Amino acid sequence: MAQSLPATAIRPLRVPLPLWGLAIGALVWWIFTTPLWYSDPIRVDFSPERTFVALVQLLSTGAIVPHVIDSLRRVLVGLLAAIAIGVPLGILLGLSRPLDQATSALFQFIRMISPLSWMPIAVMVLGIGDLPVYFLLTIAAVWSLILNTSAGVAAVDRRWLLLSKSLCATQWETISRVIIPAIIPHLLTGVRLAIGIIWIVLVPAEMLGVSAGLGYYILDTRDRLAYSELMAVILIIGTIGYCLDTSLRVAYRRWAHQR
């Protein structure tokens, strides 16, 4: 009688579901662009085969690195500016119902204006260079921080505020030692949304008269008709965006577990 194989030997290799999604996406991309059955030179320049060659070249020569650093710097500055404006404002709105009511219509009105609509005004007022880009990134990201922060403050457990009051805490002590730690999950959600928006707005914003950055590089590759490089930069943009989002998600989980 044949001896049966141990269970571990016959267990099929498990592929995580997200990888399945990525693999199917890559397959669709390959089917519609591969030089195996397409001869159009522009179309095949977008194929995974050529894109990966361009990607390896970009990374090995380091040509893309200054652009990545410039873009990440702009993301950081835009995010910090949005946090510096959005979090204190969100706390104020969360603490003061009249202020919240007084500003809600105005903020909803401005929030619904696409950040890219500000482009001409930003260039007219701030000129060309980094400043209008920072402005666009900040105005795009600040709303998710304001709204999440004020929602967080409104959701702070009333018992903690009562406790703080009963212990004779000053208003600043209540804000710094109770409210801010209590709203960190909301803040992390706000920062995560803000980074997503900033990353999306960054590429068109970097088409505003700057001379480096991933958005600039996309335009540059288009002008040079280097479509495989263009696709490689798109892959880099997607990867960096995914990594930023994942790091925020991990931070959120860690904080949530600690609670």
Add this chain to the structure above:
Amino acid sequence: MTQLPAAHSKADPYQIPTPTANSASKAMLLTVQQLQKDYQTRQGTFTAFTDINLQIHAGEVVCLLGASGCGKSSLLLTIAGLQSANQGEIFLQGDRLNVPHPQIGLVFQQAALLPWLTVWQNIAFGLQLKQMSQLSRSEVRSRISAAISSVHLQGFERAYPHQLSGGMAQRVALARSLARQPKLLLLDEPFSALDAITRLEMQKLLLAVIQQHHSTVLLVTHDIDEALLLGDRVLLMSRHPGRIHREWIVSQPKPRFQHAHLLTELRLEIFTELSTLISPDL
């Protein structure tokens, strides 16, 4: 066994001394005079409690007993300075109170621990606020250690609130108040959310803590047994609006857990009185 005189009741209204009169105010830790609290509702003004006159001596444990909605928790929050009274005055050792006082400790029905802080940090929280007198690091450490030891939570200093049972969380809340060494401890139904066995354990613990710290306590409860086991005096509140209806002095020595049968008669008397208050016609 000789039955001890368990209690005697006082139905007469209190004779409130003038708080500014030195002899009287020094004898009393807390004096409440003609206190009244109204809330504005859609139906109009709702009086939570009125005509509250109360005196608590240092080292005394007073239990405020009453049915739900009689205003006892509202009265406790007013004494704690967490809400203002519409009429009347509160004095702590002769000093008028209208805001929270560092010498008053409050333990809520729910432990209200800050979930991002450990047990140690939760207790330290109350010691590191500006209103508290500046304590050295070693003094803070020794106060926290002593408080943790009082509530038998050694070994759990680094635990987070979500890792604690309901009883343990309430012990941390008690330790947080004790570490501040308050002159008056206000307890708002602190064990009502616990199961019967944990509640009994906590009552024993509280009694030990009160004796160890010589605490003065005002305990709000709806549990007659709890009031009889812990209190030196039991005040029964009527409702709509809340008033102090009657008072019993429980003179039996503590601890009373092994001699609870001696309190049966008093328990029945309070129960009957409470039943009459809740539904006079039945």
